[in-house]
Amino acid sequence: MKLYYADTLMPRLACAVATLVRAPVEFVRVDLFRGEQKTPRFLALNPNGKVPVLEDGDLRLWEADAIACHLARRFQPALWPEAQTHELVRWLSWNARHFTQAGSILYFEHVIKGQYLKQAPSERAVERGLQEFRAGAQVLAAHLANRRFVLGEELTLADLALATALPWTEAAQLPLDEWPVLRHWYAAIESLEGWRHPYPAKPLAFADLPPQA
Known part of the structure; x- marks a missing residue:
């Protein structure tokens, strides 16, 4: 599972829920100020060119509420x-x-x-x-x-x-x-704790992902 995010308003919700429910995700930070969200590679993940995006096997989700719902129902059903x-x-x-x-x-x-x-x-x-x-x-x-x-x-x-x-x-x-x-x-x-500190200390960088990722 990969969660593509930036430390902005809506992606923070998805990251916080992922952290709170201890979902086994790899966090991938997208640099919005470098325009990584508008690259063809990212647009293949989300044609809207926005974060967050979750990859879970063959499932690809965008929109923070949808991602939060999926993670809650899968890993901590009490939240849903x-x-x-x-x-x-x-x-x-x-x-x-x-x-x-x-x-x-x-x-x-x-x-x-x-x-x-x-x-x-x-x-x-x-x-x-x-x-x-x-x-x-x-x-x-x-x-x-x-x-x-x-x-x-x-x-x-x-x-x-x-x-x-x-x-x-x-x-x-x-x-x-x-x-x-x-x-x-x-x-x-x-x-x-997971709400106060929703991001990992060392996330993956979108620019550093291998081409097939």
Whole structure:
């Protein structure tokens, strides 16, 4: 198994789940700033030219949620309780369109543009991101008011997916502190070693893979 990634927002979720469930994957770091994701070799893995991508035998998966789902179901089924499949899918779908989507706007403006591209954030984009993040946070906080985790008392993939942007709370200037219940919920996730440190110390480099890989 190979997991192609970069240390950016969505690939981090796939890497964290792989690490948490102790999946026997080889981590392959793709250098986005060198454009490795746009090379013919990588496009053969994912025609969208994006990370993450998982190779598991003949199975080739892209999209972080799909990869996380596959790894959870295969290596730690408790993260994907079959009896709650519809609830899991509901929260994954909602998250992709609302909570993490809003967080990704602020992540792009403050982290990618601010730290990597050395560009000033767009005030209009930041305002929209904050508005959408607060709207999503309000929904999630209300849901978590009487629950330890999103689906009840046990951690599931829904929690991990919803936390995708939160490792960048400070850097992306996410207003998480406005909801103590969310801070408390996220603290339980952040206490997991695999979540705090999702990447291997010495990953493979995409450029160093043999041509037939």
